[in-house]
Amino acid sequence: MNDQQPTRILGIETSCDETAAAVVEDGRRIVSQAVASQADLHAAYGGVFPELASRAHIETIYPLVRRVLDEAHVDLDSVDAVAVTRGPGLAGSLVVGMNMAKGLALGAGLPLLGINHLEGHVYSVWLVEDQPEPAFPLLALIVSGGHTELILMQEHLNYRRLGGTLDDAAGEAFDKVARLLGLGYPGGPAIEAAAAGGDPATFAFPRAWLEGTWDFSFSGLKTSVLREVRELQPSIQAGVNPPEPGLPIADLAASFQQAVVDVLVEKTLLAAGEFGAKAILVAGGVSANQGLRSAFAERAKSPVLVPPLQLCTDNAAMIAAVGHRRLLAGQRDALDMDVLPTWPLTQ
């Protein structure tokens, strides 16, 4: 690494059901990346089956890393560090990526960097090269299958957690309601597609404002959708029997989605005002939702930064982007580093 040469990071991500690797230069330029989704493998279970996930990562990780290095036309000698997701995530899945990263770092004598997955989602926004770098203070809303977090950043790598979900994550609520409506897994895109043909004003589902806090709650909303569906079709059981014809799926999906979007957008904008945020960043799988994106674009007064669709869901470029920052900040992790399945973003 010198002033002329770009800093090149190999990123590895295996926290859930996506095996991913990427080569990123200077924390902003994706040279190559690959994501192998296991969605088909888990679809039958209506959610991620941890044991199957870790075994699928084992089969996929080596060829995937090989591929991104080949596509970037680099070998490990011209990589500056290996950055790997340390947590949060499924322990058995994280271990596969971690061990791959350790093997590569040890074999090639490279620095090893353990990265928080949520931090990765935040830095996915820096990967949009033609977009100016986000200004601080920055308010980040991370909405994924496992997390709903509101984070204030005063500068790089500095996180203050303002609040988060008290029960279901936003993506989890999408997945559970999709299962109830017989729309399959992953639920977010399925609900969004169904909602496109529905009227969001049909059902007045509750919004949990939790005033005076920056927290969220989606379990009451989920229960309310379940109650409504049972009234319409008493025999229905989530994931056991699919809805019978006649259920107004589009209207249910649209009304549910609107309730989630309203709370996420309103509370985030309130926090942005309160903390004088110069920009709002929305990241994580649920940030792929067009309803959420348009609501932010329409209602926000400060710039709203959202990653391009392919970087909203889990990927390794975002892990490499953080790796770049952390390498410059002097982080080096030891070869006995353990994974951290629960690791809040507060460091």
Ligand code: KG4
């Ligand atoms: O960030 P991510 O890929 O994995 C986790 O770290 O959890 O997020 C996955 C979540 C799933 O719950 C999925 O249903 C949701 O993001 N999701 C969406 C959309 N695309 C993915 N939710 C709403 N609308 C979407 N278009």
Ligand code: ZN
């Ligand atoms: Zn994620």
